[in-house]
Amino acid sequence: MAILEIKEVTHNFKGLTALFQIDIEVQEGEILGIIGPNGAGKTTLFNNISGFIKPTKGEILFRGENIVGLRPDVIVRKGVVRSFQGTSLFPAVSCLGNIIIAHHLYKEFGFWETMLNTKSYLTREQEVREKSLAILETLNLADKKDVAARDIPYGYQKMLGIAMALTTDAQVLLLDEPVAGMTPQEALAMTEEIRRIRSGLGKTIVLVEHNMKTVMGVCDRIVVIHHGEKIAEGEPEVIKKDPQVIEAYLGTDEI
Amino acid sequence: MNFTKRNPIDSRLIFLGLFIVLVLLPVLFPNPARVGMFISCGVASVLAMGWLLILRIGCLSLGQVAFLAIGGYTSAILSQKLGISPWFGLLFGGISAGLIALGIGLIFLRIRGLYLAIITFAFAEIVRLVFSTLEFFGGHGGILEIPKYPPISLLGRGTVRFDSPFSCYYILITIVLISGIFMWRMDHSALGRTFRSLPQNEDLAESLGIHPLRYKVISFITACFFAGMVGAFTAHYYGCLYPGSYSPMHSVIVQIQATVGGAASVAFGGLLGGFLMVMVETFLLNVDSRWVLIFYGAVIILITFVLPEGLLSLPQEIKKFRQKT
Amino acid sequence: MTDLMQLFLNCLVLSANYILLALGLTLIFGILRALNFAHGVLYITGAYVVYALAKLMGMNYFLATFIAMIIVGGLGLLIEASILYPLADRVKVAALGAILGVSMVLEGVLAFIFEGEDVTIGSFFTGTVSMVGATLSVERIMVVVLCGLIMVGVYGWIQKTKQGMAIRALAENPRVANLQGINTRLIRFLVMTMASVVAAFAGAIVTPLFYINPFMGGHVVFKALLIVAVGGMGSIEGSILAGLLIGFVECIGVTYLGPIAEVISFLMVIAIFLFRPRGLLGVEYEFH
Numbered sequence: 001m002a003i004l005e006i007k008e009v010t011h012n013f014k015g016l017t018a019l020f021q022i023d024i025e026v027q028e029g030e031i032l033g034i035i036g037p038n039g040a041g042k043t044t045l046f047n048n049i050s051g052f053i054k055p056t057k058g059e060i061l062f063r064g065e066n067i068v069g070l071r072p073d074v075i076v077r078k079g080v081v082r083s084f085q086g087t088s089l090f091p092a093v094s095c096l097g098n099i100i101i102a103h104h105l106y107k108e109f110g111f112w113e114t115m116l117n118t119k120s121y122l123t124r125e126q127e128v129r130e131k132s133l134a135i136l137e138t139l140n141l142a143d144k145k146d147v148a149a150r151d152i153p154y155g156y157q158k159m160l161g162i163a164m165a166l167t168t169d170a171q172v173l174l175l176d177e178p179v180a181g182m183t184p185q186e187a188l189a190m191t192e193e194i195r196r197i198r199s200g201l202g203k204t205i206v207l208v209e210h211n212m213k214t215v216m217g218v219c220d221r222i223v224v225i226h227h228g229e230k231i232a233e234g235e236p237e238v239i240k241k242d243p244q245v246i247e248a249y250l251g252t253d254e255i
Numbered sequence: 256m257n258f259t260k261r262n263p264i265d266s267r268l269i270f271l272g273l274f275i276v277l278v279l280l281p282v283l284f285p286n287p288a289r290v291g292m293f294i295s296c297g298v299a300s301v302l303a304m305g306w307l308l309i310l311r312i313g314c315l316s317l318g319q320v321a322f323l324a325i326g327g328y329t330s331a332i333l334s335q336k337l338g339i340s341p342w343f344g345l346l347f348g349g350i351s352a353g354l355i356a357l358g359i360g361l362i363f364l365r366i367r368g369l370y371l372a373i374i375t376f377a378f379a380e381i382v383r384l385v386f387s388t389l390e391f392f393g394g395h396g397g398i399l400e401i402p403k404y405p406p407i408s409l410l411g412r413g414t415v416r417f418d419s420p421f422s423c424y425y426i427l428i429t430i431v432l433i434s435g436i437f438m439w440r441m442d443h444s445a446l447g448r449t450f451r452s453l454p455q456n457e458d459l460a461e462s463l464g465i466h467p468l469r470y471k472v473i474s475f476i477t478a479c480f481f482a483g484m485v486g487a488f489t490a491h492y493y494g495c496l497y498p499g500s501y502s503p504m505h506s507v508i509v510q511i512q513a514t515v516g517g518a519a520s521v522a523f524g525g526l527l528g529g530f531l532m533v534m535v536e537t538f539l540l541n542v543d544s545r546w547v548l549i550f551y552g553a554v555i556i557l558i559t560f561v562l563p564e565g566l567l568s569l570p571q572e573i574k575k576f577r578q579k580t
Numbered sequence: 581m582t583d584l585m586q587l588f589l590n591c592l593v594l595s596a597n598y599i600l601l602a603l604g605l606t607l608i609f610g611i612l613r614a615l616n617f618a619h620g621v622l623y624i625t626g627a628y629v630v631y632a633l634a635k636l637m638g639m640n641y642f643l644a645t646f647i648a649m650i651i652v653g654g655l656g657l658l659i660e661a662s663i664l665y666p667l668a669d670r671v672k673v674a675a676l677g678a679i680l681g682v683s684m685v686l687e688g689v690l691a692f693i694f695e696g697e698d699v700t701i702g703s704f705f706t707g708t709v710s711m712v713g714a715t716l717s718v719e720r721i722m723v724v725v726l727c728g729l730i731m732v733g734v735y736g737w738i739q740k741t742k743q744g745m746a747i748r749a750l751a752e753n754p755r756v757a758n759l760q761g762i763n764t765r766l767i768r769f770l771v772m773t774m775a776s777v778v779a780a781f782a783g784a785i786v787t788p789l790f791y792i793n794p795f796m797g798g799h800v801v802f803k804a805l806l807i808v809a810v811g812g813m814g815s816i817e818g819s820i821l822a823g824l825l826i827g828f829v830e831c832i833g834v835t836y837l838g839p840i841a842e843v844i845s846f847l848m849v850i851a852i853f854l855f856r857p858r859g860l861l862g863v864e865y866e867f868h
Contacts, residue, residue: 050462072461082462090455101452105464111473114444115437125445168463315673362854369615369672370853373809376802377846388840503798507680514677545692552684559667559678 001064003028003204004049004080004172009058011041011048011228018044019055019228026172031198031205033219033236035212037248041228042208043085046174050082051075062172077105081170085177088161091150095141095160098149099132102164106131135163155186162193166201173197175207179214187211191218216240224248266439273526274432281424290420294492296533297424297431298323301485303513304438304525305478310518311447312471313454314364315372318379319482319509322352324501325382326483327490328392331401334491341404341491345430345484352483356476364471367457379506387498397497401490423492430488431526434481439522441477447521450474508532511555517565524567531566585716587835593720593789595827596727600782601804602811602819603734604775610751610814611771614664614675618683619779620801621690624794626652626780627787628690631699645784649777655686656776660769683797690794698791723785730778735816747771751814806849812859821860 004026011019018041026032034042047053049060051072059066067075090098106128113121136142139159144152149160158178165173178194179187191214197203209215215222216236224232224239226248232239239245281290302319309316329351330344339347363374386392393399404417404426417423441447449470452460457467490496516528532554539546562568601623608616626648633644659682667675738744750757750767758764786792807826811818826845833841852859 052458052461071466072458073464073466076462076464084459084462088456088459090452090459092455093451097448101448101460102463104449109445111446114446115440117440117444121445164459164463310673315676363850366853366857370809370857372676373805374850374853377806377849380802381843381846384840384843384846388838503802504684504795507684510677511681545688547688548684548691549688552681552686552688555677555681556663556685559674559681563670563674 002026003063004206005059005061006045006049007059007061009045009048009055009060011044011053012056013044017228019048021058022225022228022230024223024230024233026204026206028171028204029198029202030220031194031207031218033215033222034206034208034225035210035215035222035239036225038210040225042225043176044228045225046082046176046208049075049174050080076168076170079171080174081165081168081172082174083161083165083176083178085180087149087154087157088164089149089157092148094146095149095152096129096132096136096145098160098164099135099167100128102167103128103132105168131167135167139163155182155189158182158186158190159193162190162197166197166203171202172204172206175205177209178207179209179211187214190214194218266443269523270436270439273435277428277432278425281421285421287420290424292534292537294420294424294427295537296530297427298485298489298529299509299512299533300431300526300529301434301481302509302525303516303529304435304521305482306509306513307516307518307521307525308438308442308450308474308478310513311442311450311454311521312364312474313367313457314375314471314475315369315510316478317372317376317503317506317510318382319478320501320505321379321382322356322479322482323486323489324386324496324498325352325355326486327496328386328398329483330487331398331490331496332392334402335398335400341402341487344491345487348487348490349480349484352486353476353480356479357472360472360475361468364468364475376503376506379501379503383498383501386501392498393496395498397495397499398490399495401494401496403494404491427485427488427492430481430485434484435522435526438477438481438525439520441474442521446470446473508551511551513565515554515558515565517567519564519567524565527566587832589716589720589724590835591828591831592724594831595824596724596731597782597786598803598807598827599820599823600727600730600778601800602807602823603731603816604778605801605804606808606811606814606816606819607734607738607747607771608775609808611747612660612664612668612768614668615679615805616659616664616772616775617676617679617798617801617805618659618686619775619804620797620799621683621686622652622656622776622797623779623783623800624792624797625655625686625690626783627792628694628783628794629780630784630787631792632694635699645781648784649780652780652783653773653777656779657769657773659776660772664772665765665768683801687794687797694794698793700787700789700791719788723789726785727782730781731820734774734778738816743767743770803845806845808859809849810852810859812861815859815861818859818861 002025006022006024009019009022010017022045024032034045036042044053048055051067051070051074054069058068060068062078062080065078067078067080070078090101093101107124109121109124133142133145136145139156141152141156141160144156149157152160162175162178165175175194179190182190194205194207195218198205207219219236221234222236222239223230224242224245231244231248232242234242280293284290284293302323306316306319326348330341330348333339333347334341334344359378363371363378366374387395404423406414406416408414415422417426442450449460449465452465453467453470461467512528512532513525514528515532516524516526518524535550536547539550558565562572601619605616605619608614608619629648629651630641630644633639633647634641663678663682664675667678738747746757746762746767749760749762750764803826807822808819810826811820811822826848829848830841830845833844
């Protein structure tokens with residue numbers, strides 16, 4: 001069984017059909033790329049999967065369970081987390097603070113334990129702090145732990161965003177344009193990171209991207225969406241040669 | 256705000272210092288009018304602290320006094336019609352305010368931004384209109400002859416009477432300290448951390464497992480509960496209630512007091528703003544009451560341009576200024 | 581029949597008054613992206629200037645109105661130049677606080693000078709006229725007619741003239757408008773002055789009908805804000821529609837239910853924000 005199944009998902013929005021009968025099966029442990037010209041509906045798809053909007057028709061199954069209609073914070077507990085376009089951060093909070101906040105699901109705190117500052121609360125806080133510092137170390141951000149997230153370099157911001165998504169311990173990561181706006185070196189580092197997340201942590205990754213080099217280089221399979229419909233699906237080599245895909249991108253500099 | 260460099264020892268010392276000062280105030284300045292002013296300061300502080308707590312979640316509450324009114328009316332009516340002791344009235348005032356805050360919070364706090372601020376204002380006006388129209392609440396004239404606090408007998412040592420500002424002050428200061436410590440603790444804990452994440456990036460918070468509405472409601476209920484409690488206090492202290500004293504202007508004044516204090520700390524900003532502004536206001540009232548409005552207006556304009564983060568940010572701003580020159 | 585027509589006319593007067601204010605507010609919001617709470621106190625200031633000049637100093641009513649419009653227009657310009665424009669890039673909370681401050685200061689000054697008692701000028705257009713089978717006061721009819729003329733004037737100006745187009749461009753997309761060479765600052769000043777002048781006019785024509793006191797400004801501007809919100813932020817047609825709706829509902833409600841009928845307006849706004857935040861005729865708009 002596929003870990004994430006998108007079954008005939010249609011999303012209508014103010015008279016426009018943003019998504020039409022999208023069928024995608026995501027296998028556990030794979031890196032799936034979703035590409036398509038701008039406005040094709042890719043972020044809308046992510047919004048539907050992560051629960052920010054509801055599909056007009058269709059089902060979305062995570063490990064066989066329909067997650068349509070659940071709140072985003074419930075869906076992430078089930079095991080699907082997403083990052084956002086641009087930077088996925090709390091800008092005015094320090095880097096360490098960002099990761100600490102991301103640990104929200106780790107031993108959720110109770111109201112009175114928190115208010116009365118009990119031993120169990122303090123222990124949890126200490127654990128979270130240590131884990132967060134460790135994460136910052138691996139990102140090479142330990143020296144910037146007290147710097148506000150909006151003040152660190154863009155490449156680091158994106159890494160931080162992904163790290164925050166990882167702290168939720170979700171099995172499926174939906175990454176929205178993870179290398180957008182990055183220099184070639186940064187993009188390369190990010191793709192390495194994505195591979196590491198898959199092989200080292202066993203996560204499943206679905207990413208939306210415009211950067212063809214990245215997509216072709218890191219994805220096991222690719223799905224192409226155009227005008228809200230899936231027009232092609234397959235391995236990178238096959239997609240590159242697909243006439244429909246080429247036509248969809250005709251006139252753009254994207255391929 | 257830095258979650259990593261917190262120094263709780265400093266804050267506890269400050270609270271201890273404040274406790275001592277607040278307890279000694281009426282002893283140092285026993286003039287009844289002065290003590291009456293300190294009581295007003297305390298009331299304003301609780302409202303200002305609540306306003307700041309609500310600001311944490313990104314909501315501008317333009318209707319704090321509505322909960323003051325709800326608490327006051329609840330306690331007044333319970334004591335007049337059901338003979339419930341004003342001591343319990345404090346609790347019931349807070350509870351009724353909290354329950355109503357829960358109800359409307361669940362509905363309204365889904366809305367974001369300026370629309371939410373406008374709705375808090377609309378709600379406050381509805382409350383005021385209801386209280387000033389319905390006969391059950393005494394209509395325009397309000398409620399009069401509300402029972403004062405009955406004496407407490409200390410076993411074997413006589414009774415403590417509460418018919419002077421002096422003794423009532425200590426009731427209020429207890430409320431101020433309890434609410435201050437409670438809201439301070441909330442703000443500095445993981446709860447406060449979660450509150451702050453919401454206005455910065457609510458979608459992200461949600462995608463990390465935070466249920467935004469739950470936290471917004473917690474902040475809202477807390478602030479309104481204490482506003483209701485202090486509202487109940489004022490009803491029995493002054494002995495009467497007038498719907499006119501819960502006008503929109505008063506809510507704006509809460510905002511100004513809180514802003515002047517400083518948003519950096521919910522408890523200290525609220526206390527500072529409340530005490531300072533009411534003291535100046537009282538002084539001006541003695542000179543000429545028409546100055547009060549101009550004063551508040553001028554202050555908020557000045558603060559907005561010169562010190563937008565309030566007086567608590569003064570040390571930081573001076574440091575920044577020195578670094579520049 | 582007279583009663584019904586009277587009621588209808590009163591509703592029109594209330595609506596017209598609200599609409600004039602809402603128009604100014606919606607323009608200011610659309611162009612300056614600011615919620616000018618001081619608009620209400622400008623309205624009252626206009627009324628007081630006319631009161632001071634016409635009643636206390638015996639000046640001709642029309643001249644007094646004209647002077648009021650100039651003074652208040654100048655005040656509005658001052659507010660825009662010294663408060664709203666400098667704070668345009670700041671967080672909304674900051675600008676809101678400052679504007680509330682301005683309105684409090686002005687109210688305080690008015691209270692200082694005029695002692696906060698309710699005053700009125702007394703009817704200017706005396707007499708009644710018989711029409712549609714009812715006896716109606718000429719005054720009220722004139723007010724409605726004048727308000728209507730101003731509304732048409734403002735609307736026509738925005739839609740038909742070159743300056744109007746520039747204003748609409750600025751409302752839609754400030755950055756692009758700037759690139760097109762439209763002088764943003766000048767337009768802002770122009771709009772603010774115009775809205776303030778209209779507010780003064782609305783205040784001036786209303787003094788003969790009602791009693792005024794310095795503290796009415798907040799109440800009135802909030803009503804106007806509700807109308808702007810219900811009609812759709814930045815939509816002139818929306819303000820007119822919502823103004824009529826709220827004006828009539830309130831007027832009828834107050835006549836039969838008393839002051840508590842205002843609650844209906846507030847409930848209406850809450851409902852709009854919950855179910856159709858962009859208002860009746862508004863466009864989707866992001867607040868921060």
